[in-house]
Amino acid sequence: MTPQRFCELAQAYGADLSRWPAHERAAAQALVTAQADAQVRAALSEAESLDGWLAHHLVAPAGADLLRRVVASAPPQRAGWYQAWLWWSGLGVAGVGLVGGVSGALAMSLLLSVAFLQGGAPSADPAWEVPAVTAFDDPGADWSEE
Amino acid sequence: MTGDDPDSELLEQVGRNEPAAVREMVARKLPRILNLATRMLGDRGEAEDVAQEAFIRLWRHAPMWERGRARFDTWLHRVALNLCYDRLRGRRDQPMGGSAEVSDGEEQSLFIEDASADAPDTCLERVQYSERVGAALAVLPGRQREALVLQYYQELSNVEAASAMGISVEALESLLSRARRNLRQRLLVVDGSPGALAPTDSTDHKDPT
Numbered sequence: 373m374t375p376q377r378f379c380e381l382a383q384a385y386g387a388d389l390s391r392w393p394a395h396e397r398a399a400a401q402a403l404v405t406a407q408a409d410a411q412v413r414a415a416l417s418e419a420e421s422l423d424g425w426l427a428h429h430l431v432a433p434a435g436a437d438l439l440r441r442v443v444a445s446a447p448p449q450r451a452g453w454y455q456a457w458l459w460w461s462g463l464g465v466a467g468v469g470l471v472g473g474v475s476g477a478l479a480m481s482l483l484l485s486v487a488f489l490q491g492g493a494p495s496a497d498p499a500w501e502v503p504a505v506t507a508f509d510d511p512g513a514d515w516s517e518e
Numbered sequence: 519m520t521g522d523d524p525d526s527e528l529l530e531q532v533g534r535n536e537p538a539a540v541r542e543m544v545a546r547k548l549p550r551i552l553n554l555a556t557r558m559l560g561d562r563g564e565a566e567d568v569a570q571e572a573f574i575r576l577w578r579h580a581p582m583w584e585r586g587r588a589r590f591d592t593w594l595h596r597v598a599l600n601l602c603y604d605r606l607r608g609r610r611d612q613p614m615g616g617s618a619e620v621s622d623g624e625e626q627s628l629f630i631e632d633a634s635a636d637a638p639d640t641c642l643e644r645v646q647y648s649e650r651v652g653a654a655l656a657v658l659p660g661r662q663r664e665a666l667v668l669q670y671y672q673e674l675s676n677v678e679a680a681s682a683m684g685i686s687v688e689a690l691e692s693l694l695s696r697a698r699r700n701l702r703q704r705l706l707v708v709d710g711s712p713g714a715l716a717p718t719d720s721t722d723h724k725d726p727t
Binding site: 426441 | 574644699
């Protein structure tokens, strides 16, 4: 790196070599360490003065109110796959329960209908009493032939 | 260049609207964007509006962000800079005019939290120094101020700053040189005496970001 190039870079990027382009730093550091060139020393000193000034410009940190407003501006969290899976699972369980209930009600209504058709109206005479039959019982004898 | 973007993972979580990630993103980026906008606009209220708007765009783009396409921090700076320029264009009839642009009360409110821990004399000196630098920044041409703010205060690399500004690295260097030359004229030359009142410590007031 020539002293001329060093001065150009110092005028652009300041005295802190860590802010310089990465590929220029090593050569620049070598020039600084050598301290052989008056032009380099002058450029560095001038850049340091300005850096000192710039560092004094301060900005207050964000207040709690601004932080709250910015966080609140984010969209609400959507249901992830796990929540969606739980929701659909719950719906499935509820659906199975509902189907079971409907099936039970249907079975009971069929049972009562069969009992009514086979036994007719309830009678006080024990001879006419028909034992309860379900769809799972052996139908047994055909009563219509008696 | 963008494969090691330190914000990628967090951004993906933000894209899924995870509350903890949202808070972390705000903690990580709001100070930077607020600093940028304050220095570009010289007005705290407008800077806060710009920061809020930049984050609304961030929330909108996060779910669609393609890892590796661009560096997120540079993209966010570009968004904030565009918003700043929209506002600067909006006040074309009232260009930033130096210290008159920012009242004493407003200017003090910019840094009083940082300075409040110091002895009164030191605090007053810092207020004065900061006011002078703020005034000098305010009268820089917009592109010079942008280059300096990105490179010095935001600590972007030359490539990142040039990318955020949409210019070449050579053009960035030229803008930086002119910006620093202009500032030197305003800050280091007092009544024709170079270096008068110049503070010497350049490390204790850097932005925490």
